[in-house]
Amino acid sequence: MPKFGSKNLETLRQPLEDKVVTISRAAGLLTFPANFMFVAAMNPCPCGYFGDDRKECTWGLGMVQRYQGRISGPCARWT
Numbered sequence: 001m002p003k004f005g006s007k008n009l010e011t012l013r014q015p016l017e018d019k020v021v022t023i024s025r026a027a028g029l030l031t032f033p034a035n036f037m038f039v040a041a042m043n044p045c046p047c048g049y050f051g052d053d054r055k056e057c058t059w060g061l062g063m064v065q066r067y068q069g070r071i072s073g074p075c076a077r078w079t
């Protein structure tokens, strides 16, 4: 999920909250239904082992924090 980038993911907020998506072009404004459930998952780090007690993460803490920082906090505010 972080590979999409926070700006792209934040773009999904409007259709998720409003259940419509509005496309604006020079020819005019079009609104389409967008009632959907967005389900996504992400690894805790790029290698997937951060926090795992069986295998050590190969990424440094700074890189893990940067990776996790690409998305905002829990999506509870979207409900």
Ligand SMILES: [Zn+2]
Pocket (backbone or CB within 6 Å): 045, 046, 047, 048, 049, 050, 056, 057, 058, 059
């Ligand atoms: Zn890792």
